[in-house]
Amino acid sequence: MKKYNVAVVGATGLVGQKVLEVLEEQNFPVDNLYPLASSRSAGKEVSFNGKNWVVEELTDTSFERDIHIAIFSAGGGTSLKYAPIAAKNNVVVVDNSSAWRMDPQVPLVVPEVNPEDLKNHKNIIANPNCSTIQAVVALKPLHEAYKIKRIVYSTYQAVSGSGVKGFKDLEEGVQGKVNQFYPHQIAYNCIPHIDVFLDNGYTKEEMKMIEETRKILHEPALAITATTVRVPVYYGHSESVNLEFENSFDLKDIRPLLENAPGIVVQDDVANNIYPLARNAEGKNEVFVGRIRRDESVSSGLNIWVVADNIRKGAATNAVQIAELLIQNNLISR
Incomplete structure (x- = not known):
């Protein structure tokens, strides 16, 4: 099997560490690993496939070598600057x-949903x-x-989605300390405010x-x-998703439809209190769906409850799955 040289940008961060973990779990065919991060993290070591790899500082010349794939998990500013540099070097x-x-x-790709969109990538x-x-x-x-026809999303999102700072705010908030990152205490609380507010009132x-x-979905x-x-x-992350369809449906057909779809595990036995829970999704790569029921307020409506590990399927696992598809479909530039 051919092996590939892989760079992980932001290798010491919450998502970057999970990317390394998922690459190892999936037996991704890595030849050389290039862990990259800011100057603050340069010189640290990360563990991968039984070896310790020294983290390098990300610079303008980091991609001037034989790297096939780079998985970036270091923030928008870093990606805006360095992704085009990598792309120009056929990474x-x-x-x-x-x-x-x-x-x-x-x-913009989720492998179970729109893998065909990868064909037109420009690195x-x-x-x-x-x-x-x-x-x-x-x-x-x-x-x-x-x-x-219409979607209403209501989400209940974990603090790890904010990175280390959000995680720390919850840990310390439970201990009675004052929040440092969120605008309000997150411990024992719900904050209807993720990212900045826009002029239309949405975040x-x-x-x-x-x-x-x-x-x-095109x-x-x-x-x-x-x-x-x-x-x-x-x-x-847990989500209440309310759907209205153009076409009518029979409720008994929904469960098998979801069960037979890739990447989904249906957990829907309310008589035995079985439904997706965030703590049960932790550490798993699948998307869990339950509380499947008709929305009786409209002629063709459905309610579902959707849960997944936001650092795995919501970030690291999806990125690694994309990389696997690139290899399977011979879409690597080098």
């Missing part, structure tokens, strides 16, 4: 930030927002079967979900609204 970038997601020239591929990824995995088979996170869902006019909430959970 295929899979970017976890929001920097390139809505660029019409950049594919930069965007990984969607964590909350969008798990939602569209569940939406794809439903949209194909009944054509979605940037809410608009990400709206715009990214439309792009991934439905630019799809009616979508969203409310995103930060909750005192360490890992695992």
Whole structure:
């Protein structure tokens, strides 16, 4: 089997470390690993495949060598500056930030949903927002079967989605310390405010979900609204998704449709209190769906509850799956 030289940008961060973990779990065919990070982290070591690898400082010349794939998990500013440099050196970038997601020239990909979009990449591929990824995995088979007319998203998102600072705010908040990162105490609280507020009253996170869902499903006019909430959970985003379809459906057909779709595990036995829980999704790569029931307020409506580990499927796992597809379809530039 051919092996590939892989760079991980932001290798010491929360998502970067998870990328290394998933690459190892998936037996990704890595020949040489290039862990890259800011000058503050240069010189540290990361563990991968039984070896310690020294972290290098990310610079303008980092990609002037034989690197096939670079997985970026270091923030939008870093991606805007360095992803084009990597791309010019024929390195295929899979970017976890929001920097390139809505660029019409950049594919925004969830492998279970729109793998065909990878064919037109120009060496930069965007990984969607964590909350969008798990939602569209569940939406794809439903949209194909009944054509979605409208979506109402209500999310309950873990603090790890904010990185180390959010995680620390919850840890210290439980101990009675004052929050340093969130605008309000997150411990024992829910904050309906993720990312910055925009002129339309929505947050940037809410608009990400709206715009990214439309792009991934290739439905630019799809009616979508969203409310995103930060909750005192360490890992695992939970979502209430309300759907209205163009076409009628029989409720008994929904469960097998979801069960047979890639990447989905259905947990829906309310008589025995079985439904997706954030703590049970932690450490897993699948998207869990439950609370499947008809919305009786409209003629063709459905409610589902969607849960996934936001650092895995919502970031690292999806990025590694994209890299695997690039290899399988001979879409590596070098």
